[in-house]
Amino acid sequence: MATPALRSLHVHPVKSVAGHVTAEAAVEPWGLAGDRRWMLVDAADRMVTQRQQPRLALAAAAPLPDGAVRLTAPGAAPLTVAVPEPSDAATVELFGEKVEAVPAGAASDRWFSAYLGAPVRLVYLDDPAYRRPIDPDYALPGETVSFADGFPLLLVSVTSLDALNSLIAQGDHPDEGPLPVNRFRPNLVVDGTAPWAEDHWRRITVGEVSFRVAKPCGRCVVTTTDQATAERGKEPLRTLARHRRFGDRLVFGQNLVPEHTGTVRVGDPVRVLA
Numbered sequence: 001m002a003t004p005a006l007r008s009l010h011v012h013p014v015k016s017v018a019g020h021v022t023a024e025a026a027v028e029p030w031g032l033a034g035d036r037r038w039m040l041v042d043a044a045d046r047m048v049t050q051r052q053q054p055r056l057a058l059a060a061a062a063p064l065p066d067g068a069v070r071l072t073a074p075g076a077a078p079l080t081v082a083v084p085e086p087s088d089a090a091t092v093e094l095f096g097e098k099v100e101a102v103p104a105g106a107a108s109d110r111w112f113s114a115y116l117g118a119p120v121r122l123v124y125l126d127d128p129a130y131r132r133p134i135d136p137d138y139a140l141p142g143e144t145v146s147f148a149d150g151f152p153l154l155l156v157s158v159t160s161l162d163a164l165n166s167l168i169a170q171g172d173h174p175d176e177g178p179l180p181v182n183r184f185r186p187n188l189v190v191d192g193t194a195p196w197a198e199d200h201w202r203r204i205t206v207g208e209v210s211f212r213v214a215k216p217c218g219r220c221v222v223t224t225t226d227q228a229t230a231e232r233g234k235e236p237l238r239t240l241a242r243h244r245r246f247g248d249r250l251v252f253g254q255n256l257v258p259e260h261t262g263t264v265r266v267g268d269p270v271r272v273l274a
């Protein structure tokens with residue numbers, strides 16, 4: 001077995017939109033710098049993701065140095081969206097939580113609404129240090145998260161993905177595999193570990209940064225969405241239901257909480273502390 005190391009790094013500036021692969025990233029208390037600071041909401045100010053709009057997989061958001069994002073999508077002219085000036089905050093909802101955010105402006109609203117064929121608004125999480133606490137069952141006092149589903153970072157393992165793809169190949173829908181790692185929308189992709197070793201981790205370091213492993217990641221219908229075509233299938237949920245069911249959750253990957261800030265880089269060693 002090779003020495004465990006960070007294989008790739010992924011930042012998703014706009015929740016549920018295709019992200020950006022990078023060689024290094026700053027780790028902030030609430031996640032990778034720039035990760036999931038933007039989100040779409042519907043006319044009732046509720047979160048919109050690939051769960052409702054699979055075509056979001058075909059749109060992309062590239063981070064710019066000043067926190068802005070450059071949006072691209074099939075059939076749409078590229079659009080650069082600047083970090084909005086502080087204004088009256090909008091109260092938006094994700095997973096039943098009410099969170100204060102800043103509207104990004106009419107131009108981005110028109111752009112996404114035209115692309116999706118439905119009225120949506122883009123909002124920005126202006127103050128992640130205070131806006132959204134992590135579930136207190138898994139957090140220390142004062143720990144917060146961006147617009148990510150629940151935790152600052154998501155880690156997946158190459159060897160576990162290989163093992164999952166082997167199971168898919170033996171299942172009812174072998175033609176849907178092998179699945180690429182982007183189906184799982186991770187931040188950190190590690191290699192050189194035994195398959196499913198991450199199930200037993202409690203604390204790790206990646207390069208200079210240590211992380212607490214909060215809980216396994218329960219997977220949803222987004223994982224069945226081909227990120228290159230926006231078409232949906234049955235996998236990996238069918239195979240996870242047979243082989244990776246933990247209680248009422250179908251599990252792949254681990255949610256992380258940073259223990260301090262720093263920078264992680266592709267190639268950094270991964271060490272298990274507990």
